[in-house]
Amino acid sequence: EAQVTQNPRYLITVTGKKLTVTCSQNMNHEYMSWYRQDPGLGLRQIYYSMNVEVTDKGDVPEGYKVSRKEKRNFPLILESPSPNQTSLYFCASSPGAVGNQPQHFGDGTRLSIL
């Protein structure tokens, strides 16, 4: 089954404790992206990647890192999480290198930073 898989689905952690949210897709898509969704602010893009070893900043990259060492995986790293990073996070992928084809979204990861 074609899918985008995020882990974990839920996480409660404390300020400053490094964490990684994994994202994996099995569709051989070139484009992958991370978003956060907050009430009143909608979905905002954090980082995106058009191909292996190519990553670019979205609208809200501060406090986040990503890597794209292989095509299928695009982990989101919070080196020193803070409470303002409490949010619902979505990973997505699409076939086109510039994301101009429909995005397939993962189920979401709900992060709470205390």
Add this chain to the structure above:
Amino acid sequence: RKEVEQDPGPFNVPEGATVAFNCTYSNSASQSFFWYRQDCRKEPKLLMSVYSSGNEDGRFTAQLNRASQYISLLIRDSKLSDSATYLCVDNQGGKLIFGQGTELSVKP
């Protein structure tokens, strides 16, 4: 001004009604647009792409007006299952800008 702005919701309509959403974008160079729907904080799902000539998919019609820089979505014969939040998306060469979304509630 936000790069992508949508009609504020919620829209409350009876079953069978026709409802229209508008979305304006600020980047005149933008070429690629989508409408997604999102149910209750679940993952967004593609509803339809938006083409310059306008496109229709069953009860749904999307239009793009480049001169006025807006996109519209028309839903005819609303169903209860159409209740969701509708997101307008501007794809700027890989950088995706989402509107805040418009909530639709279809009542019996």
